[in-house]
Amino acid sequence: MDFAVQFIINVLSLGGAYALMALGLVLVYGILKLVNFAYGELIMVAGYTLHLVGGSPLPWLVMAAVAVVMAMVAGLATDYVAFRPVRAKSVTAVLITSFAFSTLLQNAALLFISPRPRSVPLPEIFSQSVMIAGTPTPMRDIITIAAAVLLLGLFAFLMQKTVLGIAMRAAATNFTMARMLGVPANLIISSAFAISGLLAGVVGILWIGRIGTVAPAIGLEPLLIAFIACVIGGMRSLQGAVLGGFLLAFIDTTLNYTLSQDLLKFRDAFTFSLVILILLWRPDGLMKGPATGQRT
Amino acid sequence: MIDVKDLHVRYGAVHAVRGVSLSVADGELVTLLGANGAGKSSSILAIAGAIKASGGSVMLDGRDMTSANPEAMLRAGVATVPETRDVFPDLTVDQNLTLGAYARRRDRKSVAEDRARMFDMFPRLAERREQAGGTLSGGEQQMLVIARALMSRPRILLLDEPSLGLAPAIVDQIFQMIADLKAQKLTILLVEQNARKALQVADRAYVLRLGEVAGSGTAREIAASTDLDALYLGG
Numbered sequence: 001m002d003f004a005v006q007f008i009i010n011v012l013s014l015g016g017a018y019a020l021m022a023l024g025l026v027l028v029y030g031i032l033k034l035v036n037f038a039y040g041e042l043i044m045v046a047g048y049t050l051h052l053v054g055g056s057p058l059p060w061l062v063m064a065a066v067a068v069v070m071a072m073v074a075g076l077a078t079d080y081v082a083f084r085p086v087r088a089k090s091v092t093a094v095l096i097t098s099f100a101f102s103t104l105l106q107n108a109a110l111l112f113i114s115p116r117p118r119s120v121p122l123p124e125i126f127s128q129s130v131m132i133a134g135t136p137t138p139m140r141d142i143i144t145i146a147a148a149v150l151l152l153g154l155f156a157f158l159m160q161k162t163v164l165g166i167a168m169r170a171a172a173t174n175f176t177m178a179r180m181l182g183v184p185a186n187l188i189i190s191s192a193f194a195i196s197g198l199l200a201g202v203v204g205i206l207w208i209g210r211i212g213t214v215a216p217a218i219g220l221e222p223l224l225i226a227f228i229a230c231v232i233g234g235m236r237s238l239q240g241a242v243l244g245g246f247l248l249a250f251i252d253t254t255l256n257y258t259l260s261q262d263l264l265k266f267r268d269a270f271t272f273s274l275v276i277l278i279l280l281w282r283p284d285g286l287m288k289g290p291a292t293g294q295r296t
Numbered sequence: 297m298i299d300v301k302d303l304h305v306r307y308g309a310v311h312a313v314r315g316v317s318l319s320v321a322d323g324e325l326v327t328l329l330g331a332n333g334a335g336k337s338s339s340i341l342a343i344a345g346a347i348k349a350s351g352g353s354v355m356l357d358g359r360d361m362t363s364a365n366p367e368a369m370l371r372a373g374v375a376t377v378p379e380t381r382d383v384f385p386d387l388t389v390d391q392n393l394t395l396g397a398y399a400r401r402r403d404r405k406s407v408a409e410d411r412a413r414m415f416d417m418f419p420r421l422a423e424r425r426e427q428a429g430g431t432l433s434g435g436e437q438q439m440l441v442i443a444r445a446l447m448s449r450p451r452i453l454l455l456d457e458p459s460l461g462l463a464p465a466i467v468d469q470i471f472q473m474i475a476d477l478k479a480q481k482l483t484i485l486l487v488e489q490n491a492r493k494a495l496q497v498a499d500r501a502y503v504l505r506l507g508e509v510a511g512s513g514t515a516r517e518i519a520a521s522t523d524l525d526a527l528y529l530g531g
Binding site: 166167169170173174176177178179180183184185 | 344345346365366367369370371375376378382384385386387391394395396398399401444445448
């Protein structure tokens, strides 16, 4: 029983974080049919912002909000610097500019801050635990689950009920038709980058909250996780990204629990093998989106 | 209202539209006839701003809109229903209509009125309000995209092959609706392969052949002077 509760909480908190990461990536991909390789750096930006405002007397929640806003600004900057100037030209160009922007941000962190990990301020609650069904459970897992539920709910509301969300879904299916109905391309793309930044910012704080420090390469793992979750779930489907995130978390957690100590360091090899199996079974991912897959 | 001069469209090496000139006056219903590949749809998409014209000009009430993007064309009053229909399959009928009114979304009251009007005009859509667009039949999808285009309160409607692939009974319904819209003084540029039906509702017609205007005149003149069956075959 204790084991089951612990397992479920682990899967849900890890899965919540993975799902938010994947959603931020797939949102932009759905509309532009281009992967934003600078996505991980949005998490890095949130981390360093938290580090930099750490010395101030502001309440922690305000600091966290500033970090999330900075991640959104970095998301918008990605659009303006890496995507907009070359968007219409070629896929290869955007691939390279988004890598370049990612490297630029990482190197800025190396140069102006430090190559070594820096601590970020975290409230007491991140290191406390509560007893749930007789199992000591870290509060940060509960916070992660709560944040994921809240953000996924908000996101679902946005995409289902608001005109902006409906327009974004339409743009992901058929951008030209959406534009012929008066939906402005630049606004939709910028909104996608801003929301992507918001998700990255929140998930960045939760992610960094696990280790307590931020380093220039912190974004690499989340980018990889998000990418794999999207590939499993289906690159064209928002629900797929969420499903992929939770499934990946389930696989990772199961391996954590079952692999022996010697094998645990090869966990990623096991995870990727399973991912390959899933893709052999469903090459387009688990969920098929409505998208035509056409780039505009 | 709309004045197209010497329009050219190229797809790589293919020169699809070769100097098409046409005009549509206020309240007029003009039809663009021609065989498959005559350049009808390319002309429409170039006017709508969805593809780039490689030459020529598109004037709207004397304003040069040649290089305007599709959203600017819509805001200027040009609504387009492309041949591919392009219902958003995962959005509900209601949400598809909401998008049609995107440019005037802040005017909630009149958008709500128009939505009610569309449901009056197309009772089938009212029954399927909450259904995903992709689950509708071909005829219902055609009605939905026309209703969606009307939600923007366009000054001119570009209608590309509305009867394509539909059952004869539905085709009659669609043409009846086009006649109704004309009676309401909406300006329409209608592309059709079904030349006979199009000429019955149109004021004037242009015949395209291999990307060029091969003839133009009143609907009656064109009906009398053109071998309508040959239009299908590209003769």
